[in-house]
Structure formats: structure tokens, C-alpha cells
Amino acid sequence: MSAKAVLVAAPASGQGKTTVACALARRHARAGRRVRAFKCGPDFLDPTWLALASGAPVDSLDLWINGEADCAQRLKRAADEADLVVVEGVMGLYDGQPSAADLARRFGLPVLAVVDAGAMAGTFGAIVHGLRHWPGPGGVTAAPLPWAGVLANRVGSPRHAAMLAEVLAPDDGWCGALPRDAALALPERHLGLAGAAELPDALARLDAAADALADTPLATLDRLPAWAAPDAPPPPAVPALLAGQRIAIARDAAFAFLYPANLDVLRALGAELRFFSPLAGDALPPCDALWLPGGYPELHAARLAQCTELREQIAAHVALGRPLWAECGGMMVLADTLMDGQGERHRLWGLLPGTATLGRSLAALGPHALQLCGHQMRGHSFHWSRFESPMAPWAHTQPAHTPSGRDAGAAGGGEPVYQQGSLRASWFHPWFASAPEAAARLFLPEVLA
Structure with missing residues (x-):
């Protein structure tokens, strides 16, 4: 066609x-x-x-x-x-x-x-x-x-x-x-x-x-001139590493940064996806793993601070050793404290020791990769906020480099990845299709290596 x-x-x-x-x-x-x-x-x-x-x-x-x-x-x-x-x-x-x-x-x-x-x-x-x-x-x-x-x-x-x-x-x-x-x-x-x-x-x-x-x-x-679409073989089959796994995913104005392609990868891995809205007061759905995506928690910090029942449900989820992957804004809402753009402090969910602060200028921007379970999962970092934590990072992403060795645009060094029990969090936004097997490991209970 x-x-x-x-x-x-x-x-x-x-x-x-x-x-x-x-x-x-x-x-x-x-x-x-x-x-x-x-x-x-x-x-x-x-x-x-x-x-x-x-x-x-x-x-x-x-x-x-x-x-x-x-x-x-x-x-x-x-x-x-x-x-x-x-x-x-x-x-x-x-x-x-x-x-x-x-x-x-x-x-x-x-x-x-x-x-x-x-x-x-x-x-x-x-x-x-x-x-x-x-x-x-x-x-x-x-x-x-x-x-x-x-x-x-x-x-x-x-x-x-x-x-x-x-x-x-x-x-x-x-x-x-x-x-x-x-x-x-x-x-x-x-x-x-x-x-x-x-x-x-x-x-x-x-x-x-x-x-x-x-x-x-x-x-x-x-x-518009004629265009010849590229020839491309179908992508390789994705192993059903998440078959039978229920993944709860926060999705609303505070957690809006979701690639449709990432959801497609999770479904191809066999997962059942269950969406819920913290801002609407939804409870955590029955699930085997939880994903808190990025978004704008700083614009809804007061409302999120009031989600105490959900906070307790997520704490219980982690206490049972069930995986939680939090990226960017999802990591911010897990902090002890969030300071918004007006300088107001909000006590947040306290599952990740530290303080998230919305800055007035760009803190990091660029392509990154995370080595996970022998696979390189690629993605990017883009945030204005900072996260100060007494925790030592479990790992760091690697900023991408061009073939000539020049940095491809990532600000500063790699992004920290924090791990506390079954909770893993980072500023890093992964593109799951770059390494579906690694993406699956974010939502499985075994310890990452």
C-alpha cells in the first residue's frame, strides 16, 4: 500500500x-x-x-x-x-x-x-x-x-x-x-x-x-512527494516472561508519561495491565507488580499527600516483596518530602528516603542506557527536579555517546537507580522495546543483577 x-x-x-x-x-x-x-x-x-x-x-x-x-x-x-x-x-x-x-x-x-x-x-x-x-x-x-x-x-x-x-x-x-x-x-x-x-x-x-x-x-x-516505506522484517517474538502477572499502573494527570509502545511490550510479555488513578482516590488494584510512571506530581502534590490509604497499600505491596518500578515523577511521589515550584513543602509517601525539589531550570536532558540482567535497555532523562537522598544508588545509567565518542546530549553523568527491597526508582525513562527481557525484570520479584 x-x-x-x-x-x-x-x-x-x-x-x-x-x-x-x-x-x-x-x-x-x-x-x-x-x-x-x-x-x-x-x-x-x-x-x-x-x-x-x-x-x-x-x-x-x-x-x-x-x-x-x-x-x-x-x-x-x-x-x-x-x-x-x-x-x-x-x-x-x-x-x-x-x-x-x-x-x-x-x-x-x-x-x-x-x-x-x-x-x-x-x-x-x-x-x-x-x-x-x-x-x-x-x-x-x-x-x-x-x-x-x-x-x-x-x-x-x-x-x-x-x-x-x-x-x-x-x-x-x-x-x-x-x-x-x-x-x-x-x-x-x-x-x-x-x-x-x-x-x-x-x-x-x-x-x-x-x-x-x-x-x-x-x-x-x-x-507531498511520493515516499517509499522502508522494508523491515517483523520484530522477533517476545518471550512470555510476564505471563500471568498483573501489573497495576498509575495513570492520570500526575502520572501521564507513558509510552503506548511500552504498554504494548508489557502485553506482549504476557502481563495483564490494570490502570488506576491516585488523583481520583482509587485504591491499588490487586496486582503482582506496580508501576508509577512520570508526570507532574509537583502540580498535584497537595492532593497526592492526602492519599494516605493508597500510600499504606503501596507500603504493604513493597513489604510483601512485590516489585515497584517508579520513574521520574513516580520516584518523586515516593520521597519523604516534595518541594513544589512555590517553595512549599509537602509530606509525600515516604517510601524512598529523601527530598524531591522542583528546580527553576533544566537539571538533565539526554539519552541514557541501563545495563540490566545482561541486556542494555535504552531510554532518556529529562527533568527539572532534584532528588537528594541518603541512599547509595544501586546502579547508574550510562549517558549515550556518538560513534566519535562525543556526548550525545545527556546532561552530567548517569542517572542513579535506587533499590530498596522490591522498590526500584530512577529519573530514567526506559524504552521497553529496546530490551523486552530487561523490561520484564523490572516487574518480577527476583533480585536484579
Whole structure:
């Protein structure tokens, strides 16, 4: 089956990539076309908007974290069932190692450049030329970048749009302009965009963005170049290491950072998943293992502090030697104390000695790997908070490195992994598909090695 595809990229963050990627997905899904969307690089927030726009779950694509084979398999499955595949880039087109440009080149994904042109005219042409033809780090000429065209964002008037179109080379692919309009912006806070599920008008925002594409060449799929989906063998079978295991998973506004692909891996391993909401006052479901994912506990600390019955149920779970995996925000809620952004201290669940403090700037960002039971499980770290604990870490993740030995973006050293009985916790967000056998060990009672 043939699908069109586009990788929506930009010179930098904040240019409007998510808005445009969602507008494309929403416009064509609304017209009855089958749309599948992806996010380049690890991200929990942008995919919520892409999923709402496309009507389907959204996975991340990262050549290092996923691995090339996993990326190829996901793209091929999407192409087999969709009319349009939309991939949203990360940061700037060439930022990161690997970058969105690397992903585009590897899989032939045509790049649609989104440029905030609100305060420029002729320079718009120079930026587009650079995005399309930059030879790469060190001036080493890379393979030509697959190209779909350029969309000007936050344009002041039709005359302004005409000026921008005039400075492009004939084959740069003018795809029109979106106006400067606050209604098209998606709300942000620390860590990135607000989640789509948190806003009652989220779909109306996406409809407005989709409507804004009506007068551009992107209103139909004809403007997008042909794309050949990658050949990829099916992934290897996953052993049923979690057969018969019931895993309780916290899922609500405080514990929202869940990759759909990680849930798929747990199901493939044979686990039965049981979701519950601490914020709604849910009790811990009957389970053999528990997962507290990341999210925004700092925004709900007062409510979480009141979950004393749940706290006692989780303490009893751990006392019985049943596994608990807590990552990032899930680790914060287990601390003795959490200090929120207003400097207010909250007594939390006290199952992991220490204090979690929300900072005012980024504490760590980058790809990491954890060696576990003879397997390398890859993932990433991204947090503003700090955790000060008297506990000695059981292990540390390893920041990823490029083949040349340069750091691939992880801030500082590896992230600590704490273990106290059957409780294991870290800032690290693993991608379970990179090592399903290791992922299973997080939810099995035997001691990790």
C-alpha cells in the first residue's frame, strides 16, 4: 500500500512544528483519510496532541533509543495501514545526535520546514537554503535531504507572505503561510506543552489549525512527494516472561508519561495491565507488580499527600516483596518530602528516603542506557527536579555517546537507580522495546543483577 509521508521540522524549537504537524494530521483525518503520526525523539507531551489530531496512538522514533530496526518496523506498519504518515521533528532540524535530519535521510522522509517568519523577509530565503543544503557537522557533505517544501508561520499579512515566497529558490517548494494568530498556539509550561487531555478546548484548537491550512497547497495530499516505506522484517517474538502477572499502573494527570509502545511490550510479555488513578482516590488494584510512571506530581502534590490509604497499600505491596518500578515523577511521589515550584513543602509517601525539589531550570536532558540482567535497555532523562537522598544508588545509567565518542546530549553523568527491597526508582525513562527481557525484570520479584 502506498502512503504519503512528511517530516515536519524547523530551525529551532518554538517555531510551530507541533501546531503544523497536528494541523496536517487533523485536516486529513477529518477528511476521512487514515493518518498515523510519530514524534522524533523521546517525548510524552507532543504525542498527546498528535494522537488527538490523528485519532491513533503515537510512538517515538529515535535512531539510537529505538534502534534503526525498530524505527523501520514502526514506519512500515504505519505505511501499510495509512494514507498519510506525519512525523514531527525535535528541536531544530540538525539538533541532536542523531537528529531529525538523520532520521529523514535514513528513511527517505520528505522534510517540510516550518519557519517562524514573523520578523523577517529576505532572511527567510537564507534560512530555508541553509536547512535544505547544509552539508552537516564539520562540513562533511551528507546525502541530499529529502525535501517536501517550506511553510512560513506567524506571517503578518498576504503581502508579507508574498515577500517571503519571492525570496525562495524555484525548487524550494513554497507551501504557503499561516497567519500570526494566538488561537493557533498550543499552551506550554515547564517540560514542554500542556497535555492535550488537560484542555477542554484541545480539539477546537486543532480544528482551527487544520482550517488554517485550507488556503495552502497542503490542504490536499497532492503537494507531498511520493515516499517509499522502508522494508523491515517483523520484530522477533517476545518471550512470555510476564505471563500471568498483573501489573497495576498509575495513570492520570500526575502520572501521564507513558509510552503506548511500552504498554504494548508489557502485553506482549504476557502481563495483564490494570490502570488506576491516585488523583481520583482509587485504591491499588490487586496486582503482582506496580508501576508509577512520570508526570507532574509537583502540580498535584497537595492532593497526592492526602492519599494516605493508597500510600499504606503501596507500603504493604513493597513489604510483601512485590516489585515497584517508579520513574521520574513516580520516584518523586515516593520521597519523604516534595518541594513544589512555590517553595512549599509537602509530606509525600515516604517510601524512598529523601527530598524531591522542583528546580527553576533544566537539571538533565539526554539519552541514557541501563545495563540490566545482561541486556542494555535504552531510554532518556529529562527533568527539572532534584532528588537528594541518603541512599547509595544501586546502579547508574550510562549517558549515550556518538560513534566519535562525543556526548550525545545527556546532561552530567548517569542517572542513579535506587533499590530498596522490591522498590526500584530512577529519573530514567526506559524504552521497553529496546530490551523486552530487561523490561520484564523490572516487574518480577527476583533480585536484579
